[in-house]
Amino acid sequence: MPPFDAEILARLQFAFTVSFHILFPTLTIGLAGFLVFFEAKYLRTHNETWLVLYRFWVKIFALTFGMGVVSGLVLSYQFGTNWSEWSRVTGPALGPLIGFEVLTAFFLEAGFLGIMLFGWQKVGPRLHFLATCLVATGTAISAFWILAANSWMQTPAGASLVNGQYVVDDWLAVIFNPSFPWRLLHMTTASYLTTALVVSGISAFYLLTGSHRDVARQAFSAGMWGVLMLAPLQIFLGDQHGLNTLEHQPIKVAAMEGNWETRGGVPFHIFAMPDQKEQRNRLEISIPYGSSLILRHDPAGIVPGLKDVAVEDQPPVGIVFWSFRVMVGLGFLFLALGLWGGWARWRGTLYDVIWLKRFAVSLTPAGFVATLAGWFVTEVGRQPYTVYGAMRTEDSFSPSVTGASVATTLVLFLIVYGGLFGAYLYYLTKLVRRGPDPLATRETEEKPEAIRGARPGLVVPAE
Amino acid sequence: METLAIISGAVIGVAILMYVVLDGFDLGVGILFPFAPDEGARNTMINSVAPVWDGNETWLILGGGGLLVFFPIAYSIALPAFYIPVMAMLFALIFRGVTFEFRHQAHTSTHLWNRSFFWGSLIAAFMQGTLLGALVQGVEVEGVRYAGGMFDWLTPFSVLTGIGVVVGYGLLGATWLIYKTEGHVQDWARSSAVVLGGGTLIAMVAVSVMTPLLRPAIADRWFGGVNILYLSPIPLLTLAFAVSLFWSIFSKRELLPFLSSIGLFVLGFAGIAISLYPNIIPPSVAVWDAVATRSSIVFALAGVAVVLPMVLLYTVYAYSVFHGKASEHGGYAHHEHE
Numbered sequence: 001m002p003p004f005d006a007e008i009l010a011r012l013q014f015a016f017t018v019s020f021h022i023l024f025p026t027l028t029i030g031l032a033g034f035l036v037f038f039e040a041k042y043l044r045t046h047n048e049t050w051l052v053l054y055r056f057w058v059k060i061f062a063l064t065f066g067m068g069v070v071s072g073l074v075l076s077y078q079f080g081t082n083w084s085e086w087s088r089v090t091g092p093a094l095g096p097l098i099g100f101e102v103l104t105a106f107f108l109e110a111g112f113l114g115i116m117l118f119g120w121q122k123v124g125p126r127l128h129f130l131a132t133c134l135v136a137t138g139t140a141i142s143a144f145w146i147l148a149a150n151s152w153m154q155t156p157a158g159a160s161l162v163n164g165q166y167v168v169d170d171w172l173a174v175i176f177n178p179s180f181p182w183r184l185l186h187m188t189t190a191s192y193l194t195t196a197l198v199v200s201g202i203s204a205f206y207l208l209t210g211s212h213r214d215v216a217r218q219a220f221s222a223g224m225w226g227v228l229m230l231a232p233l234q235i236f237l238g239d240q241h242g243l244n245t246l247e248h249q250p251i252k253v254a255a256m257e258g259n260w261e262t263r264g265g266v267p268f269h270i271f272a273m274p275d276q277k278e279q280r281n282r283l284e285i286s287i288p289y290g291s292s293l294i295l296r297h298d299p300a301g302i303v304p305g306l307k308d309v310a311v312e313d314q315p316p317v318g319i320v321f322w323s324f325r326v327m328v329g330l331g332f333l334f335l336a337l338g339l340w341g342g343w344a345r346w347r348g349t350l351y352d353v354i355w356l357k358r359f360a361v362s363l364t365p366a367g368f369v370a371t372l373a374g375w376f377v378t379e380v381g382r383q384p385y386t387v388y389g390a391m392r393t394e395d396s397f398s399p400s401v402t403g404a405s406v407a408t409t410l411v412l413f414l415i416v417y418g419g420l421f422g423a424y425l426y427y428l429t430k431l432v433r434r435g436p437d438p439l440a441t442r443e444t445e446e447k448p449e450a451i452r453g454a455r456p457g458l459v460v461p462a463e
Numbered sequence: 464m465e466t467l468a469i470i471s472g473a474v475i476g477v478a479i480l481m482y483v484v485l486d487g488f489d490l491g492v493g494i495l496f497p498f499a500p501d502e503g504a505r506n507t508m509i510n511s512v513a514p515v516w517d518g519n520e521t522w523l524i525l526g527g528g529g530l531l532v533f534f535p536i537a538y539s540i541a542l543p544a545f546y547i548p549v550m551a552m553l554f555a556l557i558f559r560g561v562t563f564e565f566r567h568q569a570h571t572s573t574h575l576w577n578r579s580f581f582w583g584s585l586i587a588a589f590m591q592g593t594l595l596g597a598l599v600q601g602v603e604v605e606g607v608r609y610a611g612g613m614f615d616w617l618t619p620f621s622v623l624t625g626i627g628v629v630v631g632y633g634l635l636g637a638t639w640l641i642y643k644t645e646g647h648v649q650d651w652a653r654s655s656a657v658v659l660g661g662g663t664l665i666a667m668v669a670v671s672v673m674t675p676l677l678r679p680a681i682a683d684r685w686f687g688g689v690n691i692l693y694l695s696p697i698p699l700l701t702l703a704f705a706v707s708l709f710w711s712i713f714s715k716r717e718l719l720p721f722l723s724s725i726g727l728f729v730l731g732f733a734g735i736a737i738s739l740y741p742n743i744i745p746p747s748v749a750v751w752d753a754v755a756t757r758s759s760i761v762f763a764l765a766g767v768a769v770v771l772p773m774v775l776l777y778t779v780y781a782y783s784v785f786h787g788k789a790s791e792h793g794g795y796a797h798h799e800h801e
Contacts, residue, residue: 066564069517070557076527077549080542087542088607091535092759099525099532099763103770106521111774111781114514122784164607165535168758398543400609409550416554420561427568 006403007394010082013410015379017074019372020417024068026371029143029188030195031061032136037222039129048439052215056436057199060428062117065109067424071417082406086386086396093159093166093174097149105142109135143188151180153387154378155248161390178248182241183378189234190374193334194367196226200341201364202432204357215436217351224341224350224360231334238331238374239294245378246295249388250304251313252381255320257291262305266291270325274317279307315383323376330370337363467764468754471533472743474767478529480732482522483591484635484725489516491636493559493584494629495655496577503791504648505577511643511789513563518778520560532763536607536753537743544602544609545594545616552590559583585629592628596621596670599735600677601746620673627666631728634659638721641712643789653712656720660708663724667701667731674738678746681738694737701730 035058042050076098080087115123115131123131158173159166168174200223206216246253254260258269258281268290272281289299296302306314337359344350382388386396489512499505530538542549558579566576597616604610637659640652675682685694704726711719741749754760 063564063568066561069520070560073520073524073556073560074553076524077542077553079531080527080538081546081549084539084543084609087531088535088539091531091538092755095528095532095535095755096759096763096766099528100766100770102521102525102528103766103774106524107518107774107778110518110521111777113517114781115784118514119784162756165756167756168762171758171762398539398546398609400543400611401546402613405546405613412550412554416557420557423561423565427565430568 006401006406007397009403009406009410010397010401011393013406013413014078014082016410016417017071017078017413019375020421021068021071021075022371022375023368024064024071025139025142026191026194026368027064027198028061028068029139029191030193031057031064031198032132032139033192034195034199034222034226035061036129036132036136039132043125043129049214049218052436052438053219056215056431057219058117059431062113063424063427063431065113067420069110082398082401083386083396084398084400086391089161089165089391089396090153090387091165093156093168094149094152096171097145097152097175101142101145101149105138105145108141109138112138140188143191144184147184147187148175148177148180151183152177154183154382155179156387156390179241179244182237182244186234186237186241186374187371189230189237190367190371192226193230193234194371196223196230197334197337197360197363197367198365199223200227200337200360201362204360205364205432206435207351208354208357208361212435220357220360221345221350224338224345227334228338228342231331231338235331235335238328243295245381246304249381251306251309252315252320252378253295254304254306254308255315255317255381256324256377257295257303258317258321259291259303260305260307262302262308264292264300264302265289266301266303268294269321272321274321276311276314276317279311313384315381320377320381323373323380327370327373327377330366330373333363333366334370464754464757465751467757467760468751469741470764471754471760472741472750474764475526475529475533476732476736478522478525480729482519482526483732484728485519485522486516487588487632487728488512488635488639488721489519490559490584490588491632491634492639493580493636494588494633495636495640495652496581496584498655500647500651502573504644504651506791507644507648507789508640509563509566509580510791511640514785515782516560516563518781520556523556533755533760534743534750534753535755537748540602540604540607540609540744540748540753541598544611545597546613548590548593548597548616552587552594555583555586555590557583559587584632588629588632589625592625593617593621595628595735596624599624599674599738599745602744604744604747620677623666623673624670627663627670630659630662630666631724631731634663634724635721635728638708638712638724642717642721645788653715656712656724657709660705660712660724663727664705667727670731671698671734674735680746684738684740697730697734697737701727704730 035054038050038054038057041047042054112131112134115128116135119128119131152174155178157177158170159168161167199219203216203220203223206212207220242253242256245256254262255274257266258272258274259266260279260281265288267284267286267288269281269284269286271283271285273283274281291303292299292301306317337356340353340356340359341350344353344356350356384392384394386393492508492512496505496508499508527538530541560583562576562580562583566573566580569576593616596618600618600620602609602611603615634656637652637656641649641656644652675685683690685691704723708720708723708727711723739745741751743750743753755763
């Protein structure tokens with residue numbers, strides 16, 4: 001037994017780097033949409049509050065986008081360094097999807113991000129708006145391709161293994177594999193919902209402290225509309241995605257439900273301690289027939305059980321079970337916030353209910369937690385496979401890489417990403433504390449052209 | 464299939480060359496960072512690359528992604544073989560990349576991000592050069608897997624190519640700054656370019672002398688039969704670009720030094736490609752041994768043919784929006800609202 005198990009370390013490393021990375025695109029995909037909305041509103045109404053909002057949120061966008069770029073680059077090489085067997089076997093099927101992501105999304109984002117951030121003085125307002133739209137489109141296209149690749153690993157289709165490598169015979173089947181449409185919708189909505197929570201939360205903070213009143217009201221209103229519309233949509237999409245998983249990855253659903261035996265009339269466990277060794281749950285608190293009702297819409301409906309497969313083919317049940325509950329629990333909290341906001345708006349007291357604002361502030365980072373929990377469910381639930389049912393994780397690892405190298409880089413990632421995250425939060429807090437900059441009178445009255453400052457929020461010296 | 468393999472190889476080659484030239488100059492700006500005359504010059508330097516660095520680095524993802532697309536076997540051999548330099552390069556690029564966003568938010572910690580920008584750029588450049596050298600000297604392969612150790616990449620030759628790339632990127636950075644700056648920053652960039660140009664030429668000569676000594680096959684490629692005649696344009700053109708580099712620096716041209724440096728890089732790259740052909744992982748894996756299946760290549764090449772021209776078009780547009788001299792205050796001014 002070597003001092004380190006290289007494969008376990010590589011799994012920890014990938015779980016850590018990919019979890020770290022996904023936090024940033026989750027915000028930028030949604031925030032890009034909000035920025036398009038703010039700029040469109042400004043161009044249409046010429047109400048400067050929208051411009052102030054744009055300028056404020058684009059700074060947070062830039063900061064977050066930078067983090068996404070550097071942590072994403074790592075992943076595109078980590079596939080090869082740590083998972084060379086996986087790369088060789090799945091490369092012919094997944095490579096082109098990732099290649100298309102680079103070609104159609106990354107270049108588009110990178111090409112127009114410069115104009116979006118620094119082009120205010122260089123291009124006209126319409127062209128600038130176009131740049132914002134293209135960056136937003138780029139983030140969505142990026143999600144499309146990478147989720148197609150991920151979904152293919154969950155529900156492979158359109159390709160067959162020939163001489164140890166996948167050969168694709170139907171690209172449309174590869175891209176639009178069975179779990180892809182629901183996963184794409186579920187994740188994109190997660191992005192927008194997370195962003196709506198961040199926008200409402202930060203605006204609620206300003207409303208509570210009484211700063212930046214008009215700007216904060218407008219953003220709070222927009223954010224709360226987002227939560228009200230997206231939270232119920234997300235619950236519906238999650239349910240559909242779950243039914244899709246039931247069809248294609250029943251053992252993952254068994255782990256989510258903590259259900260060991262395939263049978264009818266399965267309860268929904270609100271609480272349980274799954275014990276994989278004993279193949280049973282401890283301390284169950286359950287709603288009778290709940291699971292059968294949710295999954296089969298029938299109290300007697302059959303729900304798959306983990307014991308259908310050998311222990312070594314089961315995913316780690318506890319992680320999947322609990323991540324699922326964290327995600328669903330938060331989802332219903334988001335729904336509660338959305339409904340409360342809708343009710344307060346209807347009563348005309350949206351900006352006055354202190355506890356609503358406090359609730360919104362407390363949920364600011366919760367969308368990220370729910371998104372990560374959802375990814376834990378789907379990725380850990382796919383184990384022990386990288387390509388579901390076809391390629392095991394232990395066969396995906398790079399055989400020549402030593403445990404010591406993986407351990408060293410893992411420790412470095414922990415330190416470096418920890419430090420980076422600290423710096424990111426520090427500068428983010430700094431931006432939030434300073435808040436949106438009002439347009440200087442000088443800017444709007446004496447020098448109308450300076451509204452398009454070189455950097456949003458930057459008062460540009462006259463040229 | 465052989466034709467497809469060669470076309471695929473050419474696509475990867477173009478992606479890597481684009482990366483080397485484009486990110487080369489902005490990494491070079493980072494390498495020159497601590498030597499800049501003052502903090503104002505550093506602001507100008509970072510502003511000159513801030514709007515374009517992200518697009519430049521995307522070519523690196525295309526290179527890695529492209530290798531996975533077209534040559535999954537080469538990707539799965541090379542990355543474990545170069546585990547340590549690849550990881551070091553990635554960490555370095557992280558530190559460098561976040562500098563663009565963090566530095567201009569910073570007040571008291573600017574010097575910290577200056578250092579992060581310099582070391583990140585320097586280490587990334589050095590590791591890229593080392594990777595190149597390690598590839599040229601050859602990789603031990605058994606079947607479809609890497610069969611060597613974790614430190615096979617580290618040799619005097621790969622250290623030499625590492626230093627060569629650092630100096631070469633420095634030259635690209637310096638000549639880019641000649642083009643994008645004025646006044647005392649431009650004067651400083653000019654004198655830096657002279658030193659770095661000399662260094663680059665020395666490194667190119669050293670690598671050219673050592674490469675044929677690595678393997679008889681490479682020597683035979685260059686000197687066997689009448690090959691030297693066919694290949695003579697490479698050294699001759701290199702000489703011509705070297706002359707035009709120094710002439711244009713001394714005669715105070717602004718764009719020509721940058722173009723000449725790019726010319727030197729293109730020719731150096733061509734020289735390496737000629738030495739390696741038809742191997743993608745020398746000495747034993749040829750492009751057609753490692754190439755992906757037909758359906759993957761056709762699908763990907765169709766995408767490249769449609770999308771890449773559009774990418775090039777709007778990249779040119781994005782550059783043209785930011786044409787002209789970079790200023791100390793435009794773009795990322797690092798202290799807002801003073």
